Amino acid sequence: MEVVKKYSEPELVQLLRQRSSHVFSYLYDNYSGALHSVILNIVNEEELANDVLQEVFVKIWRQIESYDSSKGRLFTWMLNIARNASIDTVRSKGYQNSRQNRELTEDVYTAGGTSEMRTDQIGLKKLVYSLREEYKVLVELSYFQGYTQDEIAKMLNIPLGTVKTRLRTALIQLREIIKP
């Protein structure tokens, strides 16, 4: 995709607040792929991920006033919106039901030919899955599934302090991997 004009982040935010459809389109063209990949990491299901992506861009559009540039970059803010929306979707009743149904049918038809894709092979999850198992599971549960460290400690039956320490070590390792 060819991008004629490159907007700086403050320009982008200002023009979005001025309700420019042109800049919304620019934002979508430039960031939908990155956000889509994160959503797929969490939602795992393409149809649903598309819905979440749409919901995320509506939220970005409608909540741009609440973005505070002193707290971080625009992308970080959008990424967190995408992560939260994805986790909310996964935790919703409807998603849980459809997943159970699908698991039942998958037993019958085997794994091939379903709409589920190997979303652990893309984006951030691919990096996380390259970490050692003990780190991987913690990041999976906390980042991709949204559990608190307390909940994780109980689920895995390990001390909260250990969860904290390992998780932070895992994140430092992640940082080193994505460092340019």
Next chain:
Amino acid sequence: MDIKSYIESGVIESYVLGMADTQEAAELEQLSRQHPEIRKAINDFEAALEQHALAAAVTPPFQIKEQLLITLADEFIKEEESRPVAFGWFRYMAAASVILLVVSAALNVYFYTQFRSTSNAYQALLVEKNTLFADNQNIQTKALELYSNMQMMSDPAIQKISLSATKAGENNLATIFWDSKSKDVYLMLNKLPQAAPDKQYQLWAIVDGKPVDAGMIDACAGLCKMKNIPSASMFAITLEKKGGAASPTMDQMCVAGKVG
């Protein structure tokens, strides 16, 4: 506080990824305002995360964007509304050029009118100058003539003969200047009534008792040169029909004067 080990603790990554709890987040935000190194570490990780995410992008189906543009259609500002700057600028330029054109046209008319009246005035002055020049030439010629007349009159060889009225009650007067050497005759009309259109004054020289035509008198300024008269005892002027007569009509004699 050891900033370096704080930066290396993983709390920054946890915060950026949205995994920090409220207390941790508040603490980090507080510290980042105080320590530029922390601010920088946050920013560096954010930038790296963004770069990675952009590189790992998975393009969504194009229908999603279409759907979004439909969903949000009412919330976009009208595209035309962001254009008036350029359009307005163009309109002002157009208006300005029209105004300039009108002003220029008005000035053209004004200057052309000015030019015409100046040109006319110049032509009038030129004509006046030529007239004055011609008048001046005339006056110079007359002055020269008068000068030569005066020279002649003051010549000792010139004999002056006064012709006075022949009839009682009239005070007609003319003067003859007769060059005794060349025998040329000059006449000055001092006072004679205006001749009728079909009449003309005629000068006669009386030679040996007989009248000899000495020339018709035209309107002349100063001295009128008449015919050469070798000898005469008397000069007289009669009023004759236009073109003159062979012999004078005696009762029409206005002035006469004896030589000597």
